[in-house]
Amino acid sequence: MSGQISISRKALAPRIRELRYSLYLMRKSILALVGLAMVLFVIIIAVAAPWLAPPSNPREPMTIPKDFAQPKPPGAEGHIMGTGTYGSDIYYGVVWGARTSIYVALFVVLVAAIVGIVLGAIAGYYGGLIDELLMRITDVFLSLPGLILAMAIVAILPRSPDPMISLGNIMLALTLVWWPPYARLIRGQVLSVRENVYVEAAKAVGATRSRILFRHIVPNSLAPMLVQITMDIGVVVLVAAGLSFIGFGVPPGSAEWGRMVSDGHNYFIGTVVYNGVQYNPWWIWVFPGIFIFIFVMGFNLLGDGLRDIMDPRLRR
Amino acid sequence: MRMSVYIIRRLLLLIPVLIGVSILVFSLIQIGGDPEAAYITERMTEPQIHAIEAKYHFDEPAYIQYWYWLGGIVQGDWGISKSQREQPVTTIIAERFPATFELTMVSIIIAFFAGIALGTVSAVKKDKPTDHATRIMALSGVCLPIFILALILQYTFYYSLQLFPSGGRYEIGTYLDSGGFTTYTGFYLIDTAISGNWIMFQDVAWHLVLPAVTLSFGTLAIITRIMRSSMLEVLSQDYIRTARSKGLPEKAVINKHARKNALIPTTTVVGLAFGGLLTGAVLTETIFYWPGLGKWSTDAIVALDQASIMGFVLLTAVIYVLANLVVDLMYAFLDPRVRLG
Numbered sequence A: 001m002s003g004q005i006s007i008s009r010k011a012l013a014p015r016i017r018e019l020r021y022s023l024y025l026m027r028k029s030i031l032a033l034v035g036l037a038m039v040l041f042v043i044i045i046a047v048a049a050p051w052l053a054p055p056s057n058p059r060e061p062m063t064i065p066k067d068f069a070q071p072k073p074p075g076a077e078g079h080i081m082g083t084g085t086y087g088s089d090i091y092y093g094v095v096w097g098a099r100t101s102i103y104v105a106l107f108v109v110l111v112a113a114i115v116g117i118v119l120g121a122i123a124g125y126y127g128g129l130i131d132e133l134l135m136r137i138t139d140v141f142l143s144l145p146g147l148i149l150a151m152a153i154v155a156i157l158p159r160s161p162d163p164m165i166s167l168g169n170i171m172l173a174l175t176l177v178w179w180p181p182y183a184r185l186i187r188g189q190v191l192s193v194r195e196n197v198y199v200e201a202a203k204a205v206g207a208t209r210s211r212i213l214f215r216h217i218v219p220n221s222l223a224p225m226l227v228q229i230t231m232d233i234g235v236v237v238l239v240a241a242g243l244s245f246i247g248f249g250v251p252p253g254s255a256e257w258g259r260m261v262s263d264g265h266n267y268f269i270g271t272v273v274y275n276g277v278q279y280n281p282w283w284i285w286v287f288p289g290i291f292i293f294i295f296v297m298g299f300n301l302l303g304d305g306l307r308d309i310m311d312p313r314l315r316r
Numbered sequence B: 001m002r003m004s005v006y007i008i009r010r011l012l013l014l015i016p017v018l019i020g021v022s023i024l025v026f027s028l029i030q031i032g033g034d035p036e037a038a039y040i041t042e043r044m045t046e047p048q049i050h051a052i053e054a055k056y057h058f059d060e061p062a063y064i065q066y067w068y069w070l071g072g073i074v075q076g077d078w079g080i081s082k083s084q085r086e087q088p089v090t091t092i093i094a095e096r097f098p099a100t101f102e103l104t105m106v107s108i109i110i111a112f113f114a115g116i117a118l119g120t121v122s123a124v125k126k127d128k129p130t131d132h133a134t135r136i137m138a139l140s141g142v143c144l145p146i147f148i149l150a151l152i153l154q155y156t157f158y159y160s161l162q163l164f165p166s167g168g169r170y171e172i173g174t175y176l177d178s179g180g181f182t183t184y185t186g187f188y189l190i191d192t193a194i195s196g197n198w199i200m201f202q203d204v205a206w207h208l209v210l211p212a213v214t215l216s217f218g219t220l221a222i223i224t225r226i227m228r229s230s231m232l233e234v235l236s237q238d239y240i241r242t243a244r245s246k247g248l249p250e251k252a253v254i255n256k257h258a259r260k261n262a263l264i265p266t267t268t269v270v271g272l273a274f275g276g277l278l279t280g281a282v283l284t285e286t287i288f289y290w291p292g293l294g295k296w297s298t299d300a301i302v303a304l305d306q307a308s309i310m311g312f313v314l315l316t317a318v319i320y321v322l323a324n325l326v327v328d329l330m331y332a333f334l335d336p337r338v339r340l341g
Helices: A002-028 A030-047 A090-126 A128-142 A146-156 A163-193 A197-205 A209-221 A223-245 A257-266 A283-310 B003-032 B046-056 B062-074 B089-124 B129-143 B146-160 B172-177 B188-195 B198-235 B238-245 B250-287 B293-302 B306-334 B336-340
Strands: A272-274 A277-279
Touching (some): A002 A283, A030 A283, A090 A128, A090 A257, A090 A283, A128 A163, A146 B003, A146 B250, A146 B293, A146 B306, A163 A223, A197 A209, A209 A223, A223 A283, A257 A283, A283 B146, B003 B062, B003 B306, B046 B062, B089 B188, B089 B198, B089 B250, B129 B198, B146 B250, B172 B198, B188 B198, B198 B250, B238 B250, B250 B293, B250 B306
16 A cells, blocks of 8 residues: 555656646746736736625625716715716626636637647547548637637627626637647647557556556647636637627626727717716726736736746756 | 649649638538528518529538539629628628728738837847847737727827827818818729829828728738748848858848848738738727728628628638739749749
């Protein structure tokens, strides 16, 4: 019993050493650390949303509480970031918007990655007709810019005033748009990894084809995917916000950053009067805008950092 | 391989992709549930509607419908745009294409020249403050949503400073006062110049500034990044050292020897950036009330005008595929190694 444990510990030791070294490299890269800090900042806000901004109706946290008055500037009546459309609290929207963004981004990227990995790996490993067919399908998907294909897909889905359903439509459309690049990436990796000697060895011991593919080849093909996924989490939020902005997606006054910026655009030129003072309501779009920027920038920097860390040429 | 053979091969490769795109768009229309809606307006009489049903064989299975639908597309029958005075989709495309094309071209020119200049400076002054500033700008160009950049520019230069107009292609008041201009090409910069109406030329140019800067920013960032890295790579080559050791002035080394070679990878990126520009045009045109294809597509979305949305998607795919083809050919022309592969 104890012998077994010590063996597995021994087997783990080089992996732990590698991980430690990765963390050390990470600590040395200032930009990656800044990115990590930004990402953690948004994640903490998203996790702590129920405490930071308790929802008035816990069943519909996506709907921002409103007082149906004109927008108020930051600081007025306890609204630290002011209020927007229908008097919705910007602070509440920004906080719950973090949760929305993370939901959307993680769902889209993870589902697309799983679909892409499975299809790409099968195409790369088995080759032949399956490979040809899959590559032609991805060609078609890649011949359209992502946002525009997503637009077309959301356009045919039934619309609903329920923010959760309209958000679901956006997630579905983005997932359909996002898997082809992953499938191509994995296929390319599989094509090179399957030439390794250990694959030959696994074949010689009599492992089944699917075991060789999913236990030996795929795990060793995932490193570039990890970098891509990290970067894409930010990009998904960017595109989702764009879709929301042009009128797809959630109804006005929902806790979604793109929608909030769009709401702000509607008030853009106008002025609001509060306590006898005129304001241009910049706060409606500036605060959610800053959060979109932090989110996208954070994942971008982190992805850049991860790429440098994982690149064997830069590693030693 | 000869250049002509290469061109023919690339053109043949286009066919399956375009067929695939048409199948994709057709499937979307079918899944959407109401393929007839694209051809029928409320003012049509019963027999007219029956005639359309017969023409497109809506009572037959989907693969037969596809055939007739594709026939219509090829002959220029793309359905009727309900959000645009019930005009045919192709008419609207012809009407609005120049506006988008003018905006996109000006943006590409800004992005290309500014990007190459910034990328070169950044590479030459590596790790100096100029380099850091450029890299931060390039990074924010990738991370800042285009619609937020548009709002920032509008807020600063229109609302606060009153320097530039908020949107549109020209001021209607100026148009009437200055006697207007004839539309020859739809590119207002060219039209006003041909008409000799320099007051309008200035007005049109003035209206282009904010949308074009907005649209170019993302592409500018990408071009700057690529230019910087390929410039750094070229600067470490032996022939640069040779040029320097021959005693050439640094300016000549950078401009004549290094930049020319660093431009090759940058050219390909311009083609890839085209997709970003088309996407960006949708958002930019919506914010700046620019009467182009992008604004048309968002209007169509609000009005549930399916024929226009699908027409826009199809057109975008064709433009995107052709743009990539042009870039591939340009690349093969600039770098003979590509043709050999």
